Amino acid sequence: MTWPGGRPPLLGLAAQRLMWPGGLLEPGVVWIDPATGTIADVVRAGHGPAGTRPEDIPVRLVDLGDCTVAPGFVDIHVHGGGGYQVNGDSPTQVAEALVSLAELHARHGTTSLLATTVSDTPARLAASVSGIARVARRPPGRGARVLGCNLEGPFISPRRAGAHDRSAIRAPDPAELSRLLELGEGTVRVMTIAPEVEGAMELVAACLDAGVTVALGHSDADFDTARAAFDAGASHVTHLFDAMAPFHHRHPGLAGAALLEGRITLELICDLHHLHPGAISLAAQSAPGRTVLVTDATALAGMPPGRQRLGSVEVELVETRVVLAADHSTLAGSALTMERAVRHVVDATGMPLADALRAASATPMHVVGAPAHGHRASPAVALEPGAPADLVVLDPDLEVVATIIAGAVAFARDRLLT
Numbered sequence: 001m002t003w004p005g006g007r008p009p010l011l012g013l014a015a016q017r018l019m020w021p022g023g024l025l026e027p028g029v030v031w032i033d034p035a036t037g038t039i040a041d042v043v044r045a046g047h048g049p050a051g052t053r054p055e056d057i058p059v060r061l062v063d064l065g066d067c068t069v070a071p072g073f074v075d076i077h078v079h080g081g082g083g084y085q086v087n088g089d090s091p092t093q094v095a096e097a098l099v100s101l102a103e104l105h106a107r108h109g110t111t112s113l114l115a116t117t118v119s120d121t122p123a124r125l126a127a128s129v130s131g132i133a134r135v136a137r138r139p140p141g142r143g144a145r146v147l148g149c150n151l152e153g154p155f156i157s158p159r160r161a162g163a164h165d166r167s168a169i170r171a172p173d174p175a176e177l178s179r180l181l182e183l184g185e186g187t188v189r190v191m192t193i194a195p196e197v198e199g200a201m202e203l204v205a206a207c208l209d210a211g212v213t214v215a216l217g218h219s220d221a222d223f224d225t226a227r228a229a230f231d232a233g234a235s236h237v238t239h240l241f242d243a244m245a246p247f248h249h250r251h252p253g254l255a256g257a258a259l260l261e262g263r264i265t266l267e268l269i270c271d272l273h274h275l276h277p278g279a280i281s282l283a284a285q286s287a288p289g290r291t292v293l294v295t296d297a298t299a300l301a302g303m304p305p306g307r308q309r310l311g312s313v314e315v316e317l318v319e320t321r322v323v324l325a326a327d328h329s330t331l332a333g334s335a336l337t338m339e340r341a342v343r344h345v346v347d348a349t350g351m352p353l354a355d356a357l358r359a360a361s362a363t364p365m366h367v368v369g370a371p372a373h374g375h376r377a378s379p380a381v382a383l384e385p386g387a388p389a390d391l392v393v394l395d396p397d398l399e400v401v402a403t404i405i406a407g408a409v410a411f412a413r414d415r416l417l418t
Contacts, residue, residue, distance in 0.1 A: 008034040009058035011407075011417070013393065018042065019070035021382050023354040029061070030069055032389040037406035039387050062417060064393060067401055070357045071381045072111025072390040073338035074364040076150060076190060076292065077239070077267060079116050079310060080299035081105055081337075086115045087128050087311045094131025102135075102143025104302045105295075106410040108337035109400040111390035112145040112379060114189055114368065118311040119153030119161075119168040122176060129183045136187040140406045145379065145390070147368055148187035151180065152238065155203065156218035157194035162243040163324055163332030164218065165312050172199035174206060181210050188212050189368050192238045194219035195229035208233045213369055215267075218243045219254055226257035230264055236367050239296060240266040240283055242274050242331070259286040265367050267294045268359075270344045271336040273321050277348035284351055284359075292367060293341045293360045298322050298333035343398040353398075 011032040018028040020042070027045035032038075079086055082104035084097035098115055105113055115132045117125060132149040153164055155172040172193070181188055191207050192215040193200045207214045216229055217238025222245070237258045245253040258266055259282075266287055268280055274296070284291050295301065299308035300317040307316045307325055314325040315332040324330045342356045351359075362381040379388040389407040394400060403411040 007057065009060045010040055012059060012061040013064055013069050013391070014045070014061060015064040015067045015069045015393070017068040019068070019354065019357055019383055021384055023358060025068065025354050030383050030391065031059075032391075032404065032407050034389075034407040037389055037408070039383060039385055039389050041385050042383050064401070066396050068353070068357075068394045068398075069383070070392055070394070071361040071383060072392045072403060072405065073109045073342070073360045074112045074368070074381065075105060075110045075144075075295050075297070075338050076114040076364045076367055077116050077152075077294035077296050078105065078113045079118060079297060079333050080308070081297050081301035083299055083303055083308065085299040085309060085311075086132070087117055087120050087124055088131060089124060090127050091131035091134060094128050095134045098132065098135045098146055099141070099143060101299075102146055103410075104143075105297070105337065106142065106144045106403050106405060107400070108302075109339045109392040109394070109403055110144045110337070111392065111403060111405050111410075112147050112365070114148060114150040115146055116150040116152050119156065119164040120311045121168060124311075125151075125154065125180060126183055129180050129188065133183065133185050133187045137185075142405075142408075142410050145405065148189040149184055150190040150192075151188060152192045153218065155193050155197065155200055157197055157220050159220045160194065160218045160243045160245070162218060163310055163313060163315065163330060168311065172197060172203050174202060177203055177206055181206075181212070186211070190215055190236065192217040193234075194221065195234065196221040196225050201229065201232060204229065204232045204234060211369070213367055216254055216258075220245050221254045223252045223254075223257050226254040227261070230257065230261050235264050237264060237266045239269050239274065239294065241279055242269065259283065262290070265290045265292050265363060267292045268345075269294060269296045269334060269336065270341045270348075271295075271320070271334045272344055272348060274331060274334070280345060281349045281351075284345075284349065284355070288355075289358070289363065291359045292364045293338065293345065293356070294364070295336040295338055295341060296333045297336055300335045301337060303335070339392075339394065339398060339400045346398065
């Protein structure tokens with residue numbers, strides 16, 4: 001479409017609640033510049049766009065009424081969605097799957113994600129990392145930005161394998177890690193290890209040197225081992241309480257160490273199957289500002305009940321639970337989407353909406369951190385001038401009304417913004 005003056009108008013979204021820097025939810029208007037993909041201005045209700053704009057730039061204002069406009073969700077633990085999974089046989093297959101699953105998650109408010117692998121053969125992991133790197137180097141399309149790769153395994157504990165294929169779990173191998181980092185070309189952003197496994201601690205320094213956030217998870221580590229790993233530079237915990245030794249008052253383990261360690265962030269899978277609301281509240285109150293909402297979504301997210309694969313393992317969606325097809329007592333990722341994670345944590349625990357939104361956006365982006373090897377920087381996560389226009393619009397029931405990525409409408413309910 002050709003616009004007057006040769007450029008699209010500034011798009012203003014007026015709402016009863018904007019997520020202002022600092023966490024306030026107050027009325028206002030966020031002005032988006034589709035030509036640059038950035039936020040042009042954020043103003044209090046009743047004010048127009050920035051006075052510095054050229055007079056020939058047209059504007060279009062949409063009154064969203066009783067809605068919330070916030071930074072888009074950042075899901076750093078995504079295995080799949082819409083019938084597609086991250087692990088694959090070839091870089092091309094992986095790249096094509098990522099495009100489709102990123103579109104699925106964008107429809108649920110996610111504007112950025114980390115494509116997350118599970119333990120697999122060396123060849124399939126290499127293909128998966130290469131395919132992720134291809135997509136991470138591209139500008140965003142209609143799907144969520146793929147910021148890079150989250151390597152969950154294969155250097156984890158078989159005692160806490162969860163849904164990982166035990167035959168694919170192996171001893172830490174610096175040469176294999178080096179090869180994966182090389183194939184990732186700076187797009188490997190997070191790696192989960194079990195610090196108690198012999199040789200695992202040697203990988204921490206290699207990851208940190210490459211700009212990779214080290215996460216602890218799928219681990220039987222005791223309290224002292226976990227603390228030693230945090231002291232060595234591990235700064236994140238993969239799905240707290242799940243796939244780790246349970247907390248005991250005489251043996252607090254990794255979970256206890258994580259709750260006490262103010263330097264690290266904690267993932268929570270808030271599908272109300274992985275965690276009781278009381279456990280979510282315990283984590284949120286013990287670690288304010290450090291909790292990260294993730295989906296741990298599999299290919300079954302956005303799909304009807306049925307079967308898909310997680311790596312090489314067959315998983316099944318039974319009602320709202322994803323389980324191993326061969327063992328329905330074992331959870332195997334989820335069918336969760338980020339807007340439901342936010343809604344669950346607000347409704348089930350009473351967490352203030354602003355805190356939940358921060359746990360779904362700014363805090364996870366902090367985990368991703370600065371990229372390695374000169375790869376492009378992670379987008380800023382805030383409603384402020386100059387930041388990428390990656391936004392989610394939620395109705396009063398915390399359902400997604402619209403998702404905007406790089407200033408373009410990726411999803412809009414009832415053609416609201418088209």
